Amino acid sequence: MLFFLDTADVTEVKALAETGMIDGITTNPSLAASSGIPFPQLIAQMCALVEGPVSAEVMAPDAATMVTQGRQLAKISKNVTIKVPLTVEGLKACQTLSHEEIMVNVTLCFSATQALLAAKAGAAFISPFIGRLDDISQSGMELIKDIRLIYDTYGFETAVLAASIRHPMHIVEAAKAGADAATMPPKVLRQLYQHPLTDLGLENFLKDWNKSGLSI
Numbered sequence: 001m002l003f004f005l006d007t008a009d010v011t012e013v014k015a016l017a018e019t020g021m022i023d024g025i026t027t028n029p030s031l032a033a034s035s036g037i038p039f040p041q042l043i044a045q046m047c048a049l050v051e052g053p054v055s056a057e058v059m060a061p062d063a064a065t066m067v068t069q070g071r072q073l074a075k076i077s078k079n080v081t082i083k084v085p086l087t088v089e090g091l092k093a094c095q096t097l098s099h100e101e102i103m104v105n106v107t108l109c110f111s112a113t114q115a116l117l118a119a120k121a122g123a124a125f126i127s128p129f130i131g132r133l134d135d136i137s138q139s140g141m142e143l144i145k146d147i148r149l150i151y152d153t154y155g156f157e158t159a160v161l162a163a164s165i166r167h168p169m170h171i172v173e174a175a176k177a178g179a180d181a182a183t184m185p186p187k188v189l190r191q192l193y194q195h196p197l198t199d200l201g202l203e204n205f206l207k208d209w210n211k212s213g214l215s216i
């Protein structure tokens with residue numbers, strides 16, 4: 001399962017890239033707006049920090065402008081993945097960019113029918129937003145399961161990228177459901193490491209070791 005960081009915080013990416021666990025980055029317009037860095041520069045900085053896909057979202061109402069923006073962003077680095085919204089115009093842009101061998105991440109997916117359309121449009125990634133579905137009392141995880149089943153049934157190669165992750169159990173459940181990747185805030189990645197029994201066990205090992213006078 002690929003782990004992407006969902007952030008526009010360059011300092012966080014730098015720190016967490018050192019763990020060797022980060023396979024890519026996703027940003028969105030809200031995250032980018034909070035970074036205070038001009039967008040193309042932000043994407044260039046992210047691309048320099050990770051080898052895998054870095055999603056950069058286009059912001060236009062029509063397919064033609066999305067394609068122009070997508071081509072422009074794709075020039076920044078070979079690992080830029082163009083993020084388009086799951087709208088008719090977004091999927092038209094997805095088809096054009098995918099034919100040009102530019103990877104496309106179709107975002108704001110909230111239903112299995114939308115995911116089916118994105119796969120038909122040649123998306124490299126589909127981003128179902130599981131947290132936002134949970135927020136309105138619909139099961140985000142059922143959507144991941146449905147998409148997995150549909151893609152496997154028809155042999156679609158679009159990768160299922162679980163997005164809008166809120167806590168570690170979303171990662172566990174998405175992994176069990178067969179998501180190819182998950183994008184999470186830095187806080188959630190850090191939480192994946194944590195277990196109180198690990199901390200307690202280590203504390204006790206350290207105490208015993210220090211008392212023993214042993215060394216390595």
Ligand code: E4P
Nearest residue numbers: 006026027028132163164165
């Ligand atoms: C994914 O690409 C999105 O940026 C993200 O996961 C949205 O998450 P949110 O619902 O926590 O804003």
